[in-house]
Amino acid sequence: MKGLRAQVASFDRGARLLMVNQFAINLGFYMLMPYLADHLAHGLGLAAWAVGLVLGVRNLSQQGMFLIGGTLADAYGCKPMILAGCALRTVAFALLGLVDTLPALIVASAATGLAGALFNPAVRAYLAAEAGEERRVDAFATFNVFYQAGILVGPLAGLALLSWDFRAVCAASAAIFGLLALLQARALPARPPAGRGTEPAWRAVAADWRAIAANRPFLLFAAAMTGSYVLAFQVYLALPLRARELFGTHTGEVTGAVFAVSALAALAGQLKLTAWAKRNLPGPRAIVYGLVLMGSAFVPPLLVPDGGRTGLVAGAAGLTVCAALLAWGGALLYPFEMDTIVRLAGDRLVATYYGAYNTASGIAISLGNLAVGALFDTGVPWLPWAAMAATGLGCAAAVAGLHRTGRLTPGPAPVPVPG
Numbered sequence: 001m002k003g004l005r006a007q008v009a010s011f012d013r014g015a016r017l018l019m020v021n022q023f024a025i026n027l028g029f030y031m032l033m034p035y036l037a038d039h040l041a042h043g044l045g046l047a048a049w050a051v052g053l054v055l056g057v058r059n060l061s062q063q064g065m066f067l068i069g070g071t072l073a074d075a076y077g078c079k080p081m082i083l084a085g086c087a088l089r090t091v092a093f094a095l096l097g098l099v100d101t102l103p104a105l106i107v108a109s110a111a112t113g114l115a116g117a118l119f120n121p122a123v124r125a126y127l128a129a130e131a132g133e134e135r136r137v138d139a140f141a142t143f144n145v146f147y148q149a150g151i152l153v154g155p156l157a158g159l160a161l162l163s164w165d166f167r168a169v170c171a172a173s174a175a176i177f178g179l180l181a182l183l184q185a186r187a188l189p190a191r192p193p194a195g196r197g198t199e200p201a202w203r204a205v206a207a208d209w210r211a212i213a214a215n216r217p218f219l220l221f222a223a224a225m226t227g228s229y230v231l232a233f234q235v236y237l238a239l240p241l242r243a244r245e246l247f248g249t250h251t252g253e254v255t256g257a258v259f260a261v262s263a264l265a266a267l268a269g270q271l272k273l274t275a276w277a278k279r280n281l282p283g284p285r286a287i288v289y290g291l292v293l294m295g296s297a298f299v300p301p302l303l304v305p306d307g308g309r310t311g312l313v314a315g316a317a318g319l320t321v322c323a324a325l326l327a328w329g330g331a332l333l334y335p336f337e338m339d340t341i342v343r344l345a346g347d348r349l350v351a352t353y354y355g356a357y358n359t360a361s362g363i364a365i366s367l368g369n370l371a372v373g374a375l376f377d378t379g380v381p382w383l384p385w386a387a388m389a390a391t392g393l394g395c396a397a398a399v400a401g402l403h404r405t406g407r408l409t410p411g412p413a414p415v416p417v418p419g
Contacts, residue, residue: 001273007142014189015130015139016124019146021082021180025119026150028176031158032093032169039166044100045193054102054109061113062120063362070121070355071205077193078126078351079184085119086181090174097170115177120358125351126191128342136342137283140335141274145267148327154264155256208349212356217345217407222360224398225287227391230368231294232330232384235262237369238384239319241376242301254316258323265327267393273332283336284403288396290333295392297325302385329392340408 008016040051073081092111099105131139161169212218235258243254277286304318345353375384402408 001020004142007138007271011128011135011139011142013187014191016125017129017184017188018119018127019143021184022123023146023150024176024180025086026147027154027157028089028093028173028180029116029257030151030154031161032096032173034155035158035162035166035169036096040105040173043166044105046102046105050102055185057106058113059107059362059366062116063111063113063115063359063366065114066121066358066362067209067352067355069117069119070125070351070353070358071208072118073122073125073193073351073355074208075193077191078122078129079188079190081122081351082119082123082188083181083185085115085117086123086177086184088118089115090177090181093170093177094174097174117355121351121354124338124354127180128338128350129191129312133347136339137274137278137335140338141270144331144334145270146401148263148266148270152260154268155259156325182239211349212353215344217402218341218353218357220402220407221340221344221399224358224395224402226361226364227368227395228291228294228330228337229365230372231297231366231388231392232326233369234298234372234388235259235323235326238298238372238376238388239301239322241321242315246312246319254319255347257321261320262323262327265324266331269328269330273328277332277336282403283339284399284408286336287333287340288400288403290329290331290336291392291396291399293325293332293392294330295329295389295394295396297329297393298385298388300325302382302389344408 008019011019037051037055040046040054041048046054069081069085088111092108092115095104095108095111099108127139127143128136157172158169161172240255241260243258247254278290281289299323300318301315304314341353341357342350372384372388375387399408
């Protein structure tokens with residue numbers, strides 16, 4: 001804890017505020033979202049397809065709009081987009097507790113996703129600029145500690161508030177985002193956007209997007225990393241499915257414990273792993289090691305036996321080890337991944353690059369989850385775990401290849417040329 005305090009204190013006010021901001025964002029989000037499906041299905045009595053539609057709209061609006069959010073941050077500044085995202089999520093979360101018709105719930109859900117698309121690339125671009133080239137890796141490592149802490153505390157806070165009512169959860173979440181908007185409006189220093197000259201806005205945006213599409217090293221890196229996001233998401237999909245197979249009616253308790261292990265492992269290991277990697281590895285190699293660790297996380301569930309008390313104990317151990325290795329792999333690679341994106345962007349249009357990267361990752365998660373679900377449906381117990389382990393190793397090999405051929409040592413990024 002002393003090391004974390006010293007690390008946080010070493011950054012300027014803007015970076016410190018963004019770290020606290022990210023904890024509060026995840027606190028507000030995760031105190032509500034894990035319980036939304038149950039509220040829609042049992043509190044409001046919606047059919048399963050309607051619940052899926054509401055949740056799907058949130059994901060689609062966020063993932064689909066990341067590129068737009070990043071573009072707006074580069075055009076108008078990161079601070080306005082951070083404020084707009086927090087304000088919009090305040091309204092959206094309040095609506096989720098007040099409305100009960102499907103159209104209104106869809107609007108609130110879409111607004112929730114759009115809010116994330118507005119502030120997510122802006123926060124990361126602002127932090128990258130605030131930290132500077134020499135301290136970006138440390139800044140993102142510390143940022144991830146706050147990120148994971150919010151994920152850990154949020155569901156516990158939401159569970160406590162559920163003893164009153166789901167509307168209390170929504171009100172508390174909305175209040176957090178409202179306070180965040182006010183705090184950052186007063187305290188977050190403005191960073192003016194780069195000038196775009198006198199050309200029409202649509203021409204500037206089109207030129208920016210063409211420059212990203214022409215940045216082959218960035219596109220290859222984004223493609224190589226998509227598998228890591230599919231693997232990280234399995235804390236929400238594959239591990240609960242395995243817990244259901246092993247523990248039946250106790251799935252919720254086991255899944256909650258696994259989720260806590262994942263967050264605690266990331267919190268405990270982030271700064272130590274980053275410090276070790278900075279001493280011993282070049283950035284791309286740290287990413288490769290992280291991907292190997294994430295792929296190896298799926299070996300324990302592949303090897304544990306089924307049936308009997310021994311099988312249950314081994315199964316619980318396999319899930320726990322899987323969650324911990326996934327968290328440590330993600331913690332190892334994350335700061336270097338964020339730094340690599342800035343480098344491949346040539347320190348220009350950073351929010352737009354983050355937005356494009358997040359959009360690609362979101363698409364990969366959606367397609368990857370369909371594939372993982374289909375593998376579970378085959379009824380071949382070892383197949384999903386073997387496929388996910390192979391995905392991690394394949395991504396590691398791809399990033400290692402990019403590093404070996406010099407594609408992750410960027411030259412000048414493509415410069416936008418007005419069309």
